[in-house]
Amino acid sequence: MSDATVAAGKAFARSRYGPALIGLGSFVAFIVLVELLIRVGLINRFIVPMPSDIIAAFPRVIEEEQVLHRFVLTATEALSATILVTVLGVSGGVLLHRYLLLRQATETWVAAIAAAPLVLMYPLYLVIFGRSALTIVMMGFTAGLAPVILKTLEGLSGTRRVLINVGKSFNLTPSQQFWKILFPAALPTIFVGLRLGLIFSLINIVGIEFLINFGGLGQLINELAERYDLPGTYAAICFVILVSVCVFVLMERLERWLRPVD
Amino acid sequence: MAETGRLSLPSARPLRLPVHPVTALRIGIIVAVLVIWELVSASGWLYRDVVPSLGAIGKALYATLSDPSFYFHLYTTFYEIGIAMVIGGVSGLAVGILLGGSKFMSRAYEAYLYYLGPCPKIIFFPIMIMWFGVGPGSKVAMGAISCFFPVALNVAGGMREIDKVLIRVGRSFRANTWQMVTKIYLPAMRHPVINGMRLGLGVALIGTLLAETKLSNRGIGFLVIQAYSIFNMPQMYALLIILFVIAIGANTVIGRVGGLDSIKRT
Numbered sequence: 001m002s003d004a005t006v007a008a009g010k011a012f013a014r015s016r017y018g019p020a021l022i023g024l025g026s027f028v029a030f031i032v033l034v035e036l037l038i039r040v041g042l043i044n045r046f047i048v049p050m051p052s053d054i055i056a057a058f059p060r061v062i063e064e065e066q067v068l069h070r071f072v073l074t075a076t077e078a079l080s081a082t083i084l085v086t087v088l089g090v091s092g093g094v095l096l097h098r099y100l101l102l103r104q105a106t107e108t109w110v111a112a113i114a115a116a117p118l119v120l121m122y123p124l125y126l127v128i129f130g131r132s133a134l135t136i137v138m139m140g141f142t143a144g145l146a147p148v149i150l151k152t153l154e155g156l157s158g159t160r161r162v163l164i165n166v167g168k169s170f171n172l173t174p175s176q177q178f179w180k181i182l183f184p185a186a187l188p189t190i191f192v193g194l195r196l197g198l199i200f201s202l203i204n205i206v207g208i209e210f211l212i213n214f215g216g217l218g219q220l221i222n223e224l225a226e227r228y229d230l231p232g233t234y235a236a237i238c239f240v241i242l243v244s245v246c247v248f249v250l251m252e253r254l255e256r257w258l259r260p261v262d
Numbered sequence: 263m264a265e266t267g268r269l270s271l272p273s274a275r276p277l278r279l280p281v282h283p284v285t286a287l288r289i290g291i292i293v294a295v296l297v298i299w300e301l302v303s304a305s306g307w308l309y310r311d312v313v314p315s316l317g318a319i320g321k322a323l324y325a326t327l328s329d330p331s332f333y334f335h336l337y338t339t340f341y342e343i344g345i346a347m348v349i350g351g352v353s354g355l356a357v358g359i360l361l362g363g364s365k366f367m368s369r370a371y372e373a374y375l376y377y378l379g380p381c382p383k384i385i386f387f388p389i390m391i392m393w394f395g396v397g398p399g400s401k402v403a404m405g406a407i408s409c410f411f412p413v414a415l416n417v418a419g420g421m422r423e424i425d426k427v428l429i430r431v432g433r434s435f436r437a438n439t440w441q442m443v444t445k446i447y448l449p450a451m452r453h454p455v456i457n458g459m460r461l462g463l464g465v466a467l468i469g470t471l472l473a474e475t476k477l478s479n480r481g482i483g484f485l486v487i488q489a490y491s492i493f494n495m496p497q498m499y500a501l502l503i504i505l506f507v508i509a510i511g512a513n514t515v516i517g518r519v520g521g522l523d524s525i526k527r528t
Contacts, residue, residue: 210387245377
C-alpha cells in the first residue's frame with residue numbers, strides 16, 4: 001500500500017463521518033459474513049435464519065401481524081403509564097420538596113425503590129389487575145415513578161438562590177414563587193426525569209407484553225417464537241429495537257430542544 | 263423581671279421527642295402502612311388472599327427459608343447470575359476499554375451500544391432459547407447480555423475521564439498495553455468500573471429472573487411464577503421480599519465495598 005493510500009485512509013478515519021461509515025460498513029460486513037456462513041452450512045439455519053430471509057420477512061410480519069395496530073396499542077399503554085408517572089411523580093417530587101421532614105424520612109426509600117428490580121413484581125400485578133392492559137400500564141407506571149420523583153426533587157432543590165431571592169424581593173406569594181420561579185427553573189431537570197421515566201416504562205411495558213403474551217409489540221415476538229417462525233421472530237425483534245431506538249433519539253432531541261442554553 | 267425570666271425559661275425550651283423526628287416519621291409511616299395492610303386484609307375489600315395477612319406472609323417467609331429445596335433454587339439463581347456477571351462483566355470491561363481508549367472506535371461503534379443499551383433485553387430470550395437451550399444456559403445468556411451494556415458504557419466513559427497525566431506517566435515508563443490496563447487504566451477508573459458492575463448486577467438479576475419466570479424448572483424466578491400458578495399469595499409475597507432484600511443488599515454491598523458512597527454526589 002502506498003503512503004498516499006495510508007494517509008488518505010487515516011484522513012478518512014479522522015473525518016467527521018468516516019468512523020460512523022466504517023462502523024456501519026463493518027456491521028453490514030458482519031451480516032454478509034453470517035449469511036455466507038449459514039449458506040455454507042457452518043451455522044445451523046434452523047437456529048440462526050439467513051439475514052436475507054429476515055429482511056424478506058419484514059413486509060410479511062408488518063402486513064400479516066398487524067404491526068401498526070400493535071404499535072398503537074403499545075404506544076397507548078406507554079402514553080397512559082407516562083401520564084400517570086408525570087402527574088403522580090411530579091406531584092410526589094413537589095410534596096417532598098415542600099415538606100423537608102418528609103423528604104429526609106423518605107428520599108432514601110425512593111432512591112432504593114428506583115434501584116430495586118420492580119419488574120419482578122409482575123406476577124403479583126397479574127393477580128391484582130388480571131392478565132390485561134391494566135397490568136402492563138401499572139407495571140410501566142411503577143417502573144417510571146421513582147426516577148421522576150427524584151429528578152423533580154433534584155430540579156426544585158437545585159434552583160439558584162439568586163432566583164429565589166428575586167422572588168422574595170418581589171414579595172411573591174408561595175404559590176407565585178412556585179409557578180413563576182421554582183417550577184420553570186426545575187423544568188429542564190424534570191424533563192430529564194420524565195425521559196428516564198418514559199424509557200423505564202417502555203422497557204417494562206414491552207417486556208411484560210412479551211412475558212404475559214398480551215398486548216402489542218412484545219406479544220408479537222412471543223407469538224412468532226411460539227410458532228417457530230424464525231425469520232419472523234428475528235424480524236419482529238429488529239422492529240422492536242428500531243422502534244425503541246427511534247423513541248430514545250426523539251426523546252433526546254426533545255430534551256435538548258427544551259433545555260436552555262447554559 | 264429576673265424571676266419572670268427564670269420562670270419562663272422551661273416553657274420556651276422546644277419540645278423534645280425521645281427519638282429524632284425523621285426516625286419518628288419513618289416509624290410512623292411503616293406502622294401506618296402495616297396497619298392499613300392488615301385492615302385491608304381483614305376487610306376482604308380485595309379478592310380473598312390477594313392481600314394476605316402479615317401473619318400469613320411471616321409464616322410463608324419462615325416456611326420458605328426453612329425449606330431445603332429453596333436453597334437449591336437460590337443456588338441455581340446465584341450460579342446463573344454469577345456466571346452471567348463474569349461473562350457480561352469481562353466482555354463489557356474489554357469492550358469499554360477498547361471504546362474508551364480509542365476515539366475512532368468510540369465514534370464508530372459506541373452509538374450502537376448507547377442505543378441498544380436501554381432496549382428491553384428480555385425480547386432476546388426466544389433467540390437465547392434457540393442458541394443455548396431451555397436450561398440454565400439461556401438464563402445465563404440473558405443475564406450476560408443485560409450486564410454487558412451498563413459495564414461497557416460506564417467503562418468507556420470512565421476511560422475518557424482518566425487524568426491524562428497518569429497515562430503520560432505510564433507511557434514514559436514504557437508500560438506495555440497489559441501494564442497500562444492493570445497499572446493505570448483500571449486503578450484510575452475503579453469508580454466507574456464498580457458503578458458499572460453495580461448497575462450490571464442489577465440488570466443481570468432482572469434478566470436472569472425474568473427468563474426464569476418465562477421458561478424454566480428451577481431458580482427463584484421459577485418459584486415466583488409457580489406461586490402465581492397455584493395462587494399461593496403468601497409465598498409469592500415472601501419470595502418477593504427475599505428477592506428485594508437480596509437485590510438491595512447486593513447493590514449496597516457493592517457500593518460500600520467499592521467506596522462509591524464516599525464519592526461526593528454531583
